[in-house]
Amino acid sequence: MDMNLLVALDALLDSNSVTLAAERLHTSPPAMSRTLARLRRVLGDPLLVRAGRSLVPTPRALELRYEVSALVEQGRTLLAPRETGDLASLKRTFAVQAGDMVLTELAAPLLSAVRAEAPRVALRFLPDILEGTAALRDGRVDLEVGVIDHTDPETTVRRVLADQMIGVAAADHPLVTDRVTVAAYAAARHLSIARNGRAHGPIDDRLALHGRTRRVVATVPNLTSALFAVRGTDLVCPVPALLSASALPALGLCTFEIPLPLPEVAIGMAWHPRNTADNGHRWLRDLVQETLLRSAAVVRPPKRRRGTTDQDAGGGLESR
Template identity: 55%
Template sequence: MDLNLLRALDALLQENSVTRAAERLGTSPAAVSRMLARLRRAVEDPLLVRAGQGLVPTPRALELREEVGALLRGCDSVLRPGAGFDPVHLDRTFTLQAGELMLVRTAGALVERVRAEAPRVDVVFLPEALEDGPALRQGLVDVELGVLGHLDTEVRTRQLLRVPLVGLARAGHPLFDGRRITARRFAAADHIGVSRRGKRLGPIDAGLADLGLRRRVAVIVPSHTGAMLLARDSDLVTLVPEDWLPDTVAALGLRTFPIPLELAPLELGMAWHPRNSADPGHRWFREHVAAAVLGPE
């Protein structure tokens, strides 16, 4: 049966009036009268009969009243976005691709949030090895997190943070001798580059070149953890996002300093494939990823 007919029947049985049912449905009394005629033919019962100036339900109509109302509530629940979603019943694995520095900052908070609401949800963290491929499109990754690039055109994104870069060196580094750290002194220090592909040049080098300066990238490592440990044990300097893992920086005996260049901040965000946009479980997971990145307000 047409769902609109069921809605009309529900309104008629609740109101016992064609006029009031029409007002409830946002249509005309004539249209409701036509629907009542169709309903009478369908159930082979008059449903509402004249009694003085009004209408009264037949015994068959009284039988149908609660049943039709329950049926419509069930339909509305099924069709409502995220109908019936409760994370406590979610039994699912989500895959999150993130760089090491993002992982260290967010994994603990994310796992804590997820486990508190959905104890049967598992999270798989992947490195950025798939960032240039169609991993989101193929469903290999649910959410990509970090500096976004090389994404398929249909992929959805959400910007989360804009974070300035700062320099990082051991607390006893000669740069911290009390003199101002100028662009020339910064360029004169030997640097650690962080690149999984061995890339040597970046925005820092372009900024120095604008000032007629050049730095030496003496070592390239594939991870920020490796760069931080190497900076701790040498006079090499490296770069990290500002206010990123301050307890770890202090515990390693490291110290940050402003980079004496005009640099654009890192734009950190997350990406996902549009087929998951409306999925209530995926939407719930994305919200927790964002909250873990942004931290407490």
């Protein structure tokens, strides 16, 4: 079955001309004549017959004209790119996997935006404990947001923004009130955020270049636990500046610049390629990106404190 014959038949029956049908389909008259011959064999009817210098349709052709035209139009509609449509009537549930490090800044503004644009859409936020590629592939997760550490042909990844690591401590901590040096930073009592419980990370590698080590007295698996643990203690903890901005004032915590050159924290999104062209999924991806960028736009990295060492400050995850 060659469905292209329907398109050719529609052009022939509409124009009653091999030449005009060829022009419409951007082919040559000889090629269209061969197609007409195939149609005659398939349908067992001459379809168009010579009448003087023109062609006229047979009774069978007249019967087919409307039906063929309708089928071709339905085919074009089916294969045409779909528009986003009316978001107010979109009714879907999306599973979004995001760790609390991202969810703290993302959840509230994203839910407000979804409610305003597509009130019938529901979001299921999942913890970042599922294996990324497999969960995206089998549909357990529609969109992963955060630090994407898996890349393969089965995953599409989009970088959204880069965050930097800063130090956080209680308001009266010496690293907040006094000069921040590498020595003072290394001597503090440290808390580390590590899902796998491993305390060693980029900070330790940078301190080693200065011949120093730090004492990590505890590790916690997520950002929320870290912030509550630091509050009311003498502990210090590295946190992402943009992703912790709204939580710090609420907990009465202050920040300081870590006097070490640390790598950036790349925040992105990942999804399975089968969802790339889906309009609802594309809308959600764009909305998540806009929400994260909007949140980042109102946060400024801490200004460099006078008296810090001459090492550059930067950002990066400790250990995952």
